[in-house]
Amino acid sequence: MVAHIKTIKSISSSFYYNERKLISGDATCMMAENYPCQLAELTQSDRLGMLEKMAALNPRTKVNGLHIFLNFDPANRLTPYSLKEIAKFYMHGIGFGNQPYLVYEHSDGAHPHLHILTTNIQADGRRINLYMKADRFQSLLKQIRTRFALTTSTAVKDSGLALYQAQLLKPTYGKSQTFSGIAGVLDRKLNEYLFSSFAELNAILGLYNIRAERGKEGSKLFKNRGLIYRLLDGAGNRIGVPVKASSFPFNPGLNKLEERFKRNVPLKLGLEGRIIYEIERILNNPQICDTAAFSASLKTKGIDVVIKDDPKGELQDMIYVDHLNTCAFQGAALGSAYGAKGILSRLGDNGYPALEFEKGQGLHAGELDDGLPGAGVSAAINLSQIRSEQDRPVIPVVKTQRKGQRRKYRVKH
Structure with a gap:
């Protein structure tokens, strides 16, 4: 359980x-x-x-x-x-x-x-x-x-995905309706997973052949803060006609996503512990010597690895999607040792063809900075190991007024 x-x-x-x-x-x-x-x-x-x-x-x-x-x-x-x-x-x-x-x-x-x-x-x-x-x-x-x-x-026990990854059918162009296929995945995954950037969101959606895009900078779509969702083929290429976010009844538009980014930041605190523990356990195994074995081993623990590259196709970051704790983390956010270059260096592997990755502008298109902390606390179960305090992300603390000052403020207004 x-x-x-x-x-x-x-x-x-x-x-x-x-x-x-x-x-x-x-x-x-x-x-x-x-x-x-x-x-x-x-x-x-x-x-x-x-x-x-x-x-x-x-x-x-x-x-x-x-x-x-x-x-x-x-x-x-x-x-x-x-x-x-x-x-x-x-x-x-x-x-x-x-x-x-x-x-x-x-x-x-x-x-x-x-x-x-x-x-x-x-x-x-x-x-x-x-x-x-x-x-x-x-x-x-x-x-x-x-x-x-x-x-x-x-x-x-042998496969984390058997229990923790939702068994949704991937929408396939020509075999399923684009609108209903995308809507079904969004309706479920946006409510289930914790993500705090477009990169992390698209890492999750990419597992179901879907991508969110803001369009190129300077385009009408980008200027108007629009957002579209589209299907991908098996190789990560766009296919079919995109669907506007406003077309869905629950409107997963840019404003709603940015609110989620901010709200999810404090809810994710502590959830990185299981990912880091599993990465270290795998890297300490002498039989894991390339990215293919690294990715496959994490997958058995219910963690998918997604590569993020820049517009030139150069390796930029790894994103980890933990299906047990239903969250996603960029490798760089966990520490330099868990980013793409850090992992490749520790494996002694100079390539990454076996890992799933987003091509072109998939993950970086319209990507926002990580959101700011918001209200709320998350209690997560089955954390295997939590990082030490010095490795935790620093959350800004806002100094509040004293109780007496707040009372005066309310009376004044």
Whole structure:
């Protein structure tokens, strides 16, 4: 079992994401816990209204919701009753057992998984602070595995992708509709993965033959801050007619993406630990002596490696997509030793033909700098190793006014 918690500012956004899955038949609402009525008696507005009314009791708290993902090994044949009991045990374990929460079972992946939506604002208006160390989360998961006899199959142990990478079909030009194919991937991946730049976003989308583009600098599309999505063929070349971001009902446009970049930066803190651990473990293996073996070894751990090159085709960076913790990191952000040149130097390999890479302007086109830190905290499960403090990215600290000064400010205005 793998768990992931995302703190959110918009409860309604996550709610309607799950409700759309209900409409499409890819999910079932299993529970409405601590609601005044039974689930069968609640309408859609009732389910959302309860959470939003609770969140509104503390208007000063902007990050007032949790979107929790519980993933299970396909080897476990879990009944609806077992899934409900696991959800209850988990929510009590993290201190949210008395909060109203919704539990959705999704059936659109290769493994069973639950989505749980709740608020961190209590009935008295006080906020629940979710500050649990990784070892306490690990202890909770161990209790669940023991209590409910959860197992991990050999296939999943041998291949991280078997469980952690979503088994979405790649849209193929001529075999599937361009619009619906791109929409299906975007609707799911933009909500599942944490990314903080266009390079990282396109590394994720590229695994599904899709690329986001702003157009060339100076073009009408670029000047108007437009964004298009297009299909790629097996070699990473553009194919077919592009689709404007504004054409999709959820509008994954430039403004929305830039908001995500900023919001995802603090949520990614700590998630780099597993990637670094797996890289070091692989590089310490004397049998790994080229990029092909390096890429293949990481892939078995649920981590894809994507090469980023500049317009001249020169090697620029590696991007790691971790499907277990659903996040992407540029190699340079992890440290010079984990960028493309650092990895090639340590392998003694001067080429990289075996690795997947984006051609032309794919990853660097319209690329933005990494976003600034925003509000929110992420609790990530199954971190193998965290970097030392001196290696962590430096996050600017903003000095705030004293409490008395804030009070005067409010009275003045």
